[in-house]
Amino acid sequence: MSTAAVTERPASVKEASELLRELGGAGRRVRVRGGDTKLGWTPGAGKFEVVLQTGGLDRVLEHNAGDFTAVLETGVPLAAAQERFAAHGQMLALDPPLLDGRATLGGVLASADSGPLRHRYGSVRDLVLGVTVVLSDGTVAKSGGRVIKNVAGYDLGKLFAGSRGTLGLIARVAVRLHPLPRRTATVTAASADAARLAGAAARLAGLPLEADCLDIAWSDGQGELLVRFSGATASERAAQALHRAGELGLEDPRCTEEDDELWERQRAAQRRPDGAVVKVAHVITDLEAVLRAADRARARVVSRAGLGVSWLALAGDGDDLAARIAVLRQQLAETSPTVLDGAHLVSDPRPAPVAGALAVMERLKARFDPARIFPEGV
Amino acid sequence: MPGLVQELTDVVGERWVYTHEHQLRTYESDGLLHYRALPRAAVLPGSAGEVAAVVRACAAAGIPWVARGAGSGLSGGALPVAEGVLIVLSRLKRILEVDLENQRVCVEPGVTNAAVTAAVAPGYFYPPDPSSQIVCSIGGNVAENSGGAHCFKYGFTTNYVTGLELVLSDGEIVQVGGKALDPPGYDLLGAFVGSEGTLGIATKVWLRIVPAPEAVRTLVAFFDHTREAGEAVSRIVQSGIVPGAIEMMDGKAIEAAEPMAHAGFPVGRGAALLVELDGAERECEARFDEVARLCAECGSDDVRVARDADERERFWKTRKAAFPAMGRISPTYFVQDGVIPRTKLPEVLERIERLGEEYGLIVANVFHAGDGNLHPLVCFDADVPGQAQAAEELSGRILDACLEVGGSITGEHGVGVDKKKHMPKMFDESDLDCFQRLRCAFDPAGLANPTKVMPTPRLCGEVPGPYRQHPLEAAGLAERF
Numbered sequence: 001m002s003t004a005a006v007t008e009r010p011a012s013v014k015e016a017s018e019l020l021r022e023l024g025g026a027g028r029r030v031r032v033r034g035g036d037t038k039l040g041w042t043p044g045a046g047k048f049e050v051v052l053q054t055g056g057l058d059r060v061l062e063h064n065a066g067d068f069t070a071v072l073e074t075g076v077p078l079a080a081a082q083e084r085f086a087a088h089g090q091m092l093a094l095d096p097p098l099l100d101g102r103a104t105l106g107g108v109l110a111s112a113d114s115g116p117l118r119h120r121y122g123s124v125r126d127l128v129l130g131v132t133v134v135l136s137d138g139t140v141a142k143s144g145g146r147v148i149k150n151v152a153g154y155d156l157g158k159l160f161a162g163s164r165g166t167l168g169l170i171a172r173v174a175v176r177l178h179p180l181p182r183r184t185a186t187v188t189a190a191s192a193d194a195a196r197l198a199g200a201a202a203r204l205a206g207l208p209l210e211a212d213c214l215d216i217a218w219s220d221g222q223g224e225l226l227v228r229f230s231g232a233t234a235s236e237r238a239a240q241a242l243h244r245a246g247e248l249g250l251e252d253p254r255c256t257e258e259d260d261e262l263w264e265r266q267r268a269a270q271r272r273p274d275g276a277v278v279k280v281a282h283v284i285t286d287l288e289a290v291l292r293a294a295d296r297a298r299a300r301v302v303s304r305a306g307l308g309v310s311w312l313a314l315a316g317d318g319d320d321l322a323a324r325i326a327v328l329r330q331q332l333a334e335t336s337p338t339v340l341d342g343a344h345l346v347s348d349p350r351p352a353p354v355a356g357a358l359a360v361m362e363r364l365k366a367r368f369d370p371a372r373i374f375p376e377g378v
Numbered sequence: 379m380p381g382l383v384q385e386l387t388d389v390v391g392e393r394w395v396y397t398h399e400h401q402l403r404t405y406e407s408d409g410l411l412h413y414r415a416l417p418r419a420a421v422l423p424g425s426a427g428e429v430a431a432v433v434r435a436c437a438a439a440g441i442p443w444v445a446r447g448a449g450s451g452l453s454g455g456a457l458p459v460a461e462g463v464l465i466v467l468s469r470l471k472r473i474l475e476v477d478l479e480n481q482r483v484c485v486e487p488g489v490t491n492a493a494v495t496a497a498v499a500p501g502y503f504y505p506p507d508p509s510s511q512i513v514c515s516i517g518g519n520v521a522e523n524s525g526g527a528h529c530f531k532y533g534f535t536t537n538y539v540t541g542l543e544l545v546l547s548d549g550e551i552v553q554v555g556g557k558a559l560d561p562p563g564y565d566l567l568g569a570f571v572g573s574e575g576t577l578g579i580a581t582k583v584w585l586r587i588v589p590a591p592e593a594v595r596t597l598v599a600f601f602d603h604t605r606e607a608g609e610a611v612s613r614i615v616q617s618g619i620v621p622g623a624i625e626m627m628d629g630k631a632i633e634a635a636e637p638m639a640h641a642g643f644p645v646g647r648g649a650a651l652l653v654e655l656d657g658a659e660r661e662c663e664a665r666f667d668e669v670a671r672l673c674a675e676c677g678s679d680d681v682r683v684a685r686d687a688d689e690r691e692r693f694w695k696t697r698k699a700a701f702p703a704m705g706r707i708s709p710t711y712f713v714q715d716g717v718i719p720r721t722k723l724p725e726v727l728e729r730i731e732r733l734g735e736e737y738g739l740i741v742a743n744v745f746h747a748g749d750g751n752l753h754p755l756v757c758f759d760a761d762v763p764g765q766a767q768a769a770e771e772l773s774g775r776i777l778d779a780c781l782e783v784g785g786s787i788t789g790e791h792g793v794g795v796d797k798k799k800h801m802p803k804m805f806d807e808s809d810l811d812c813f814q815r816l817r818c819a820f821d822p823a824g825l826a827n828p829t830k831v832m833p834t835p836r837l838c839g840e841v842p843g844p845y846r847q848h849p850l851e852a853a854g855l856a857e858r859f
Binding site: 067069140149155158163182205231232233282283308335353357360361 | 477478479480481482501502522523525529530533534536537546550551552553554557558559560561562563564565566567568569571572573589590591592612615616618620657658660661664665717718719720721746749750751784785786787788789790791792793797801804805808809811812813815816817818819820822831
């Protein structure tokens with residue numbers, strides 16, 4: 001990382017626009033940073049002269065409680081936003097690991113990071129109603145709106161979600177909120193048989209359970225299924241699921257309403273900043289193969305089993321860790337394996353898009369970042 | 379053009395290229411009949427390869443093209459471009475794969491929306507359900523990011539597309555995503571869905587399906603005034619209930635629809651609120667009583683619960699009959715598609731009522747109350763001089779009213795040609811410029827559905843690339859100052 005980088009902290013969208021116009025004009029490379037919780041995911045962005053720190057963009061501009069929407073600047077820490085919404089019995093249904101509450105809304109949006117609630121509510125792209133972006137020529141542009149249904153114009157919110165700061169600064173975001181569940185209940189059940197556990201998860205994913213979360217935790221040949229319910233009848237529905245888990249041959253089925261800690265653990269297990277995390281996207285029926293590959297690589301797994309998105313966390317360091325990542329990526333080559341934590345250990349942490357799609361992405365990069373001051377790579 | 383027609387014929391065969399006026403008339407409009415244009419040719423390719431070859435031929439000739447699905451769109455999005463080619467996708471109608479275990483289906487764009495759910499029932503369903511679902515095509519749904527009555531709970535087309543095979547504007551075939559989520563790179567799926575045919579043509583679509591709900595409970599509550607019904611909507615949503623659907627009709631809409639649907643809706647009441655809860659049986663039961671109670675608390679003295687599937691069907695039939703039934707009280711009408719924050723419902727409905735009075739025109743309201751998506755039906759008689767113009771002006775003022783409270787000009791019908799003139803009210807010049815950057819990245823030549831979405835025609839300038847040394851500089855023959 002460049003140690004000589006200057007840090008700029010615009011306090012408004014206007015200031016950000018002026019700053020970027022100036023940097024763009026001078027061709028000075030910039031990196032946008034929020035809570036610095038995922039810096040390791042984009043080591044290729046290391047060559048920059050200016051850090052645009054989003055901490056000055058920290059206002060909640062609107063919380064329309066009656067409409068279940070909010071408009072925020074993207075430097076707002078997600079945890080702080082949630083606190084505010086919770087006071088009105090609402091939430092942004094987005095629960096990625098927050099690392100001591102530092103992760104900002106902008107960082108979560110730019111990385112498209114997600115947590116267990118994705119099972120029911122989708123990922124950040126599905127919750128964003130509109131964005132305001134600032135480009136490298138100082139252009140401030142908005143797309144979408146702040147109502148929950150809108151098809152006017154192109155959906156830049158989705159284009160910028162997961163773009164990792166390569167297209168421009170996301171300065172403001174409008175989001176849809178959901179009721180904060182008053183009651184939750186979680187069923188857990190265990191198995192040391194990868195096929196059985198994955199099969200049970202797939203079976204439950206195909207039932208109309210209306211679960212909030214449906215996860216697998218797997219480590220060292222031993223795993224657990226976790227299914228969370230919310231609503232007035234959360235416990236009753238959990239009891240039904242408990243029964244099913246038993247029928248599907250899982251062991252030690254349990255049910256608890258004191259489930260926050262369980263899920264906090266699942267979220268935390270998606271990260272391994274001192275080692276590596278490989279994220280894979282697979283069809284539901286490939287979960288067993290993912291678990292077996294994880295065992296061979298000595299990786300711990302968190303899987304959104306109903307979606308087919310899994311995080312494989314590896315401890316260790318140096319060449320041994322790099323070698324295990326390489327084997328894992330080779331074995332799971334069909335699942336777009338992406339190295340998040342520990343990305344510096346490999347030369348190409350992200351899978352390449354297919355050629356035709358890549359060409360379109362490169363043209364998007366050229367159009368949205370005309371000064372080419374934001375990090376390269378799509 | 380004659381050369382191009384020959385080329386198109388070589389690609390798809392003579393049978394599938396139309397150039398005579400009587401053939402082309404079939405395609406002169408989409409669902410919005412007052413916009414008409416004849417293309418120079420309509421071509422019906424039979425495979426993705428043929429679509430690509432057609433697009434390539436157009437690109438080589440510099441001829442614009444418009445893709446068309448079922449032609450049921452309500453914004454003129456599939457309106458042909460005169461002098462251009464219309465690419466009709468109705469022959470691409472195979473369901474290519476149903477993979478229930480992985481909760482995916484893969485279809486060609488000409489498959490109808492309803493056919494997707496039919497292919498995966500009874501265990502699963504495909505949630506986006508526009509009213510036109512029996513005829514509208516998945517390709518059109520992708521282009522418009524279609525919603526429907528159930529999107530308040532379940533979301534829109536964009537939340538269900540996991541993969542697309544695209545023919546880009548240069549004729550190249552590219553697959554983005556597939557069955558698995560999170561394909562590498564930028565979210566091209568998110569950019570493409572809802573782009574109204576301006577970025578390319580989808581020739582294959584992978585869709586996520588979801589388990590069919592265990593239980594469905596439906597009621598309709600009648601109120602004296604839409605204000606009370608609007609209050610009930612707010613109370614229901616604020617109590618944490620997320621209904622599968624929550625639809626409202628005002629008195630005029632009831633009056634038009636009841637004689638057609640015969641569901642026993644009381645003509646003369648000010649509003650009908652149709653609420654449907656679906657999901658886990660226990661949760662449905664527990665919350666359904668709460669919905670009925672909230673309706674009563676907000677002033678409904680007539681809450682009817684559908685006793686069986688037949689009665690539920692009749693309730694829905696009344697709601698869905700509202701559009702066609704307007705013909706009973708007015709020869710012609712414009713449908714608007716504005717969106718408002720839900721809490722502004724009473725305010726905006728009163729505003730619409732006053733505007734109707736001001737113009738001396740009947741405005742009936744049917745809408746998706748949960749997500750604030752209004753469908754005011756502005757009734758007029760085209761034979762009365764000036765009335766069509768007045769109706770159009772009134773429609774525009776309704777959209778203004780939606781924008782004034784922070785809403786949108788379109789919730790699900792799209793911009794197309796019909797609402798592009800309203801785009802500058804919602805987006806300023808730099809927003810539109812940004813949209814154009816996206817469009818140019820996909821279609822630098824500007825041949826894909828060129829006259830839609832953007833208020834004024836725009837060209838794609840040169841890509842401002844990174845600095846590169848000019849050969850003269852390199853040779854030491856020139857300097858840059």
